[in-house]
Amino acid sequence: MKNGQMKEVKVGAETVLLVKDKDSFCAVGNKCSHYGAPLVKGAYSNGKVRCPWHGACFSTKTGDIEDFPGCSGIPTFPVRVDGENVIVQGTPDALSVKKTALPAYTKGNDSRVFVILGAGAAGTTAAFQLRKEGFKGRIVLVGGEKHVAYDRPKLSKAAGLDINKIQLFSPAEHKSQDIETKLGVMVTSLNAETRTVVLDNGETIVYDSCLIATGADPQRLQRFIKGNEVVRDNVLVVRTIEDAQAIVSTEGKDVVIIGSSFIGMETAACVVAKAKSVTVVGMEKVPFERVLGSVVGGVMQKLHESRGIKFIMEAVCDSFEIDDNGLVKAVVLKDGQRLECGTVVIGAGVTPATGYIQKSPLVTLARDGSVEVDATLATGAPGLFAAGDLARYPMALLDNHMVRIEHYGMAMLQGKVAAKNMLGAKKQVDSIPFFWTAQYGKSIRYAGHGIEVDEIVIDELNGKLHAADPAFIAYYGRKGKVVAAASLGADPVIAEVAQILDDGITLKIADLVEPAKAGKSAAAISKILHP
Numbered sequence: 001m002k003n004g005q006m007k008e009v010k011v012g013a014e015t016v017l018l019v020k021d022k023d024s025f026c027a028v029g030n031k032c033s034h035y036g037a038p039l040v041k042g043a044y045s046n047g048k049v050r051c052p053w054h055g056a057c058f059s060t061k062t063g064d065i066e067d068f069p070g071c072s073g074i075p076t077f078p079v080r081v082d083g084e085n086v087i088v089q090g091t092p093d094a095l096s097v098k099k100t101a102l103p104a105y106t107k108g109n110d111s112r113v114f115v116i117l118g119a120g121a122a123g124t125t126a127a128f129q130l131r132k133e134g135f136k137g138r139i140v141l142v143g144g145e146k147h148v149a150y151d152r153p154k155l156s157k158a159a160g161l162d163i164n165k166i167q168l169f170s171p172a173e174h175k176s177q178d179i180e181t182k183l184g185v186m187v188t189s190l191n192a193e194t195r196t197v198v199l200d201n202g203e204t205i206v207y208d209s210c211l212i213a214t215g216a217d218p219q220r221l222q223r224f225i226k227g228n229e230v231v232r233d234n235v236l237v238v239r240t241i242e243d244a245q246a247i248v249s250t251e252g253k254d255v256v257i258i259g260s261s262f263i264g265m266e267t268a269a270c271v272v273a274k275a276k277s278v279t280v281v282g283m284e285k286v287p288f289e290r291v292l293g294s295v296v297g298g299v300m301q302k303l304h305e306s307r308g309i310k311f312i313m314e315a316v317c318d319s320f321e322i323d324d325n326g327l328v329k330a331v332v333l334k335d336g337q338r339l340e341c342g343t344v345v346i347g348a349g350v351t352p353a354t355g356y357i358q359k360s361p362l363v364t365l366a367r368d369g370s371v372e373v374d375a376t377l378a379t380g381a382p383g384l385f386a387a388g389d390l391a392r393y394p395m396a397l398l399d400n401h402m403v404r405i406e407h408y409g410m411a412m413l414q415g416k417v418a419a420k421n422m423l424g425a426k427k428q429v430d431s432i433p434f435f436w437t438a439q440y441g442k443s444i445r446y447a448g449h450g451i452e453v454d455e456i457v458i459d460e461l462n463g464k465l466h467a468a469d470p471a472f473i474a475y476y477g478r479k480g481k482v483v484a485a486a487s488l489g490a491d492p493v494i495a496e497v498a499q500i501l502d503d504g505i506t507l508k509i510a511d512l513v514e515p516a517k518a519g520k521s522a523a524a525i526s527k528i529l530h531p
Contacts, residue, residue, distance in 0.1 A: 001025075004530040006049065008040045011088045014095040016077060018088065019044060019060045025081065026060040027088040029074035033058075033065065033099035039074075043495035045529055050499055052492040055409055055434025055447065057502075063100060067431050067502075068125070068412035069151075071168050073100040102128070102169075105177045108136025114422060115197055115205055117187050118213035118353075119143025121152065121408055122388030124168055125415030126211050126422075131177045133423055139179045140205060142197075144214070145240055146184040148174060153408045155244040156266035156347075157438050163241050187214065192360045192381035209383040209422040212357070212371055213415065216350035216389040216406065221258065227320030227328070234327045235320075235344045238263050250275050253342030256331045258317055260287035262437050264347030265300070268309050269439040271345075279310045279339055281317060281331070291446070292474065292486055293456045299470050300439075306468070307440060312337065320344070350406065352390035366392050370404045375428035377418045385422060387414035393429055395449060397483060397501060403449060407435040432501045434494070445491070447498035448484030450476035455509050459516035461490065473521055477509030493522045496529050 001007060001020040008030050009018045017030040017039050032039055032051040042052040048066060050057045057067035063076040075097045078089040114130060116123045119141050127141045143149075151166040174181050182199065189198040190212070198204050218237035222228050228235065236246050247267065251274040257264045260282025272278045284290060286297035287304070301311055312333070321330040321338075331339045352369040362381035364372040371379060371386035373393050378385055388411040394400035413431045420427045434447045455477035464471040471489030475482050485497040500507055505528065515524040 004044060006040050006042075006044050008038075009088065011077070011090060011095055012092055014092075016088055016090075016095065017049070018079075018086065019049065021047065021060075025079045025086050027077040027079045028058065028060055028063055029076075029098055031074070031098055032056055032070065033072045033074055034070035036098075042492050043499045043529065045499045045503055048499070048502075050492075050495045052495045053443070053445075054436055055445075055495065055498055067434075068409040068416075069121075070412075071125075071128075072102075074098070075100060102173060102177065103132060105131055107178060110135065110137035112137035112208040113140065113205065114138065115140045115142065115207040115210045116213060117142050117190065117197065117210065118215055118388065119145070119181065119183060120149050120213065120215050120388065120411065121168065122215070122411040122415035122418070123211060123213035124149035125412040126213065126387065126419040127174075127179045128169060128177060129416045129419035130422065131179070133420060135423060137208070140182065140207075141174070141179050142182045142185055142187055142199065144184070144186045147241060148181065148183070150241060151408075152239075153436075155241065156238045156263050157270060159244070159248050159270055161241060161244055187356050190357045192358070192362045192379070192384050195383065207383070210385070211415075211418050211422065212354070212379075212384070212386040212390065213388045213411075213418075214353040214356075214390065215411075217353045218350050219346065219348040221317070221346055221348055225317050225320060227322050232320075232322075232326060232328055234342065235346065237346050238267055239350075247271060247345070250343045250345075252276055254340055255279070255343045255345060256281060256339050256341040257345045257347060258331070259347035259349070260284055260311070260313065261290065261347065261349070262288070264345070265304065266437060266439060267345050267347055268304060269307070272307055272309055276342075277310070278308070279312060279341075280304075281315050281333065281339075282311065282313045283316060285313055287311070287313075291450065292444075293453075293476070295456070295458055295465075296472065296474055296486065299465060299472070300444075302466075303440065303442075303470060312339075350389065352404075354390055366402075366404075368404070372402065375400075375430075376421045376426055377414060377429060378421065383422070385418045387411065387418040396428075396430055397432065398449060398451060398478070401451065403451060405433050405449065407433050409434055430502075432498045434498050442488060444486055444488050445494040446484065446486040447494045448476070448482070448501060450484035451478070453478055453483070457509055457512050457516050457521075459490075459512075459519060459521040462519035464489070473516070475507075475509060475512050475516070475521070480509060482507035482509050482512070490522055493525055496522075496525050500525070500529055 037053040370392040459473040476484040515521040
C-alpha cells in the first residue's frame with residue numbers, strides 16, 4: 001500500500017478499513033456511522049477519512065467523529081506489522097461493531113446549570129457533547145417540537161417518514177445521559193444580562209452558560225401574498241415531521257410550489273409521482289440558480305421537466321383565491337396568470353428564530369435576525385453562545401466574511417464546538433460546509449460556500465452534462481480561488497475537494513480550467529490531495 005491509500009480488508013467474517021499514512025497503519029470500521037456509506041470510496045488525508053455521501057469525517061487514530069452529520073464515531077482496531085504482513089487484531093464481537101456506543105454517565109456534584117435553547121441538531125449535539133466532555137452539571141434542553149431531534153433533511157426528500165426511525169438519539173438515550181428535556185415548550189424571553197430564560201410554561205431558569213440554538217422558521221410569505229394573511233390548511237411548509245406527513249395529502253391534487261431552490265425542488269420530486277400535477281413558481285431564471293449557477297440550474301430544470309413538473313420562472317406570486325371553506329383554490333401571479341390548485345407548498349427560505357432575545361448591548365443581531373458570534377460561537381455576553389441556522393460567524397475560507405450556514409452537518413459541528421467552549425475551551429469553527437440534495441435517486445453533493453462567486457468552471461465529464469442521465473462537476477471561484485464545488489455522478493470528488501479546503505490548501509480556479517475542458521478535473525483534484 002502507498003501512503004495515503006485506503007483498502008478494505010477481511011478480518012475473519014468482518015470487513016475493516018485499513019489506512020496507510022506516513023509509513024504506519026490504522027484500522028477502523030469500514031462504514032460511515034451516519035447511513036453506512038463505504039468509507040473506502042470517500043477521501044482521506046492527514047488522519048481523517050471523509051464519507052463520500054454526506055461529508056462526515058472520522059479520525060483514523062481514535063475513530064471519533066470530527067465533522068458531521070452523524071451521532072457516533074467508528075470503531076478502531078489494533079494493528080501490528082510482522083515482516084511483510086499487516087495484522088489487524090480484534091475479537092469477533094469487537095469486529096462486528098459498526099459504530100461507537102455512548103459512554104456511560106455517572107452523576108457528580110457540579111452545581112452549574114447549562115441551558116440549551118433548541119432541541120434540534122445543534123442543540124442536541126451540544127447536550128451529548130457536554131456529557132462526553134465530562135460535564136456533570138445540570139443540562140436543560142428546551143425544544144419547541146414535541147419530539148427529540150431527528151434527521152430533518154429527510155423531510156423534503158421522502159414521504160411517510162417514521163419519527164422513531166430518524167431520531168438522532170432516542171428519549172431513553174437522553175435519559176441515560178441525564179439530559180433534562182423540555183419538549184413542546186417555547187422560550188419566550190432570554191435576558192443575557194441577568195442570565196435568565198423564561199419559558200411559555202411559566203418557568204424561569206437562571207443559567208451559568210446558555211446556547212442559543214432555536215434554528216429558523218420557514219418563510220410563509222404572509223406579508224407578501226394577498227389572501228395568505230392567515231394560516232390555511234392547504235398551504236404547507238416543510239420544517240417539521242408533521243409538515244412532511246401533511247405533504248402526503250397532496251396525492252391526486254394540483255400542487256403549486258412557491259420557491260425553486262432546494263426545499264421546493266426536493267418537495268417537487270417527492271410528490272410528483274402521486275400528485276395530479278406539480279407547478280413550480282420561482283423568482284430566478286432557473287431553479288437552484290443562486291447556489292449552483294444558471295448552467296447547472298438549467299440542467300436540473302430539464303431533469304425535473306422530464307418527470308412532468310412544470311416551471312414558471314422569473315415570476316412572483318400576487319395573491320391566493322380562497323374558496324368557501326377557507327382553502328386556497330388558485331394562485332395568482334403578478335402577471336395575471338392563474339394556477340388552480342388543491343395544495344400550495346411554500347419553500348422560500350427561512351428566518352432565524354430569535355424574536356425572544358431581549359435587546360442588549362452584549363448581543364448583536366444582524367438585519368435578518370441572526371446572532372452574530374465570533375469564531376468560537378461566543379456572543380458578547382458572558383457564558384452565552386449561538387449555533388446552527390441562526391448563528392452568523394466569520395468563515396476562514398472566505399477571509400473571515402460573516403456567514404450564516406443553513407446546513408444540517410454544520411449545525412451539528414457547531415453544537416460540538418459550542419459545547420467545548422461552554423466548558424472553557426477556545427475552539428474555533430473551521431469546518432468546510434458540506435451538503436447534499438437527492439432527487440429521483442440522484443444526489444448532488446456540495447462543499448464550501450459560494451458567496452460572491454465571480455467565476456464558475458464546469459467539467460461536463462465528456463458530454464454527460466446535458467445527457468438524459470446528467471453528470472458534472474462545477475467549481476465556484478472567488479478572487480481566483482475555489483470556495484465551493486458541486487457534483488452529480490462524480491463521487492468522491494466533492495469529498496476530496498472538502499478535504500483539500502479543510503487542509504488549508506488553496507485551490508486555484510485557473511488550474512482547473514484545462515482539466516475541466518478535457519473531462520479530467522476529478523483526476524486533477526485527486527492529484528492535489530495525494531501528490
